Amino acid sequence: MRPARVLPQAQLFVCTNSRAASDPLTSGCGATGPAVFDAARALVNAQGRLRTHWVTRTGCLGQCPRTGCAVALWPSGEQWIEADTNDVAAMVARLCLTAPNRGEP
Numbered sequence: 096m097r098p099a100r101v102l103p104q105a106q107l108f109v110c111t112n113s114r115a116a117s118d119p120l121t122s123g124c125g126a127t128g129p130a131v132f133d134a135a136r137a138l139v140n141a142q143g144r145l146r147t148h149w150v151t152r153t154g155c156l157g158q159c160p161r162t163g164c165a166v167a168l169w170p171s172g173e174q175w176i177e178a179d180t181n182d183v184a185a186m187v188a189r190l191c192l193t194a195p196n197r198g199e200p
Contacts, residue, residue: 103149103169107135107190109178110165111152124164127179128152131164134183139190148190 109132113125129152136150156174158165163177168189178186 104147105171105190106149106151106169107139107186108151108153108156108167108169109135110154110156110158112154120159121161123159127162128164130180131166131178131183134180135187135190138183138187142187142191144191150190 109128110124111128111132112123114120114123116122132150132152136145139145139148139150153167156165156167158174158176160176163179165174165176166178166186167174168186171189173189175182175186
């Protein structure tokens with residue numbers, strides 16, 4: 096194991112975990128997560144920040160909302176649940192407020 100050479104200034108983790116239709120938590124983040132991920136990544140890309148502010152698909156974040164999806168922000172440790180595409184602009188704004196520079200310029 097060795098340290099990574101490139102680190103983001105901040106990273107948004109969007110749960111896209113799908114659950115079986117019979118699961119008591121319904122579809123979980125699988126129904127909304129992919130659209131939230133795509134919208135967040137597109138917005139960060141439009142701002143020219145993909146190299147320093149990463150948007151990452153992930154599995155379970157331990158918060159399973161019945162609607163929407165779970166999202167976590169690193170390094171602040173913030174987590175949101177029941178997020179949907181209407182929340183993307185606010186999440187990306189929080190992502191882009193995160194400093195200090197930990198990655199490439």
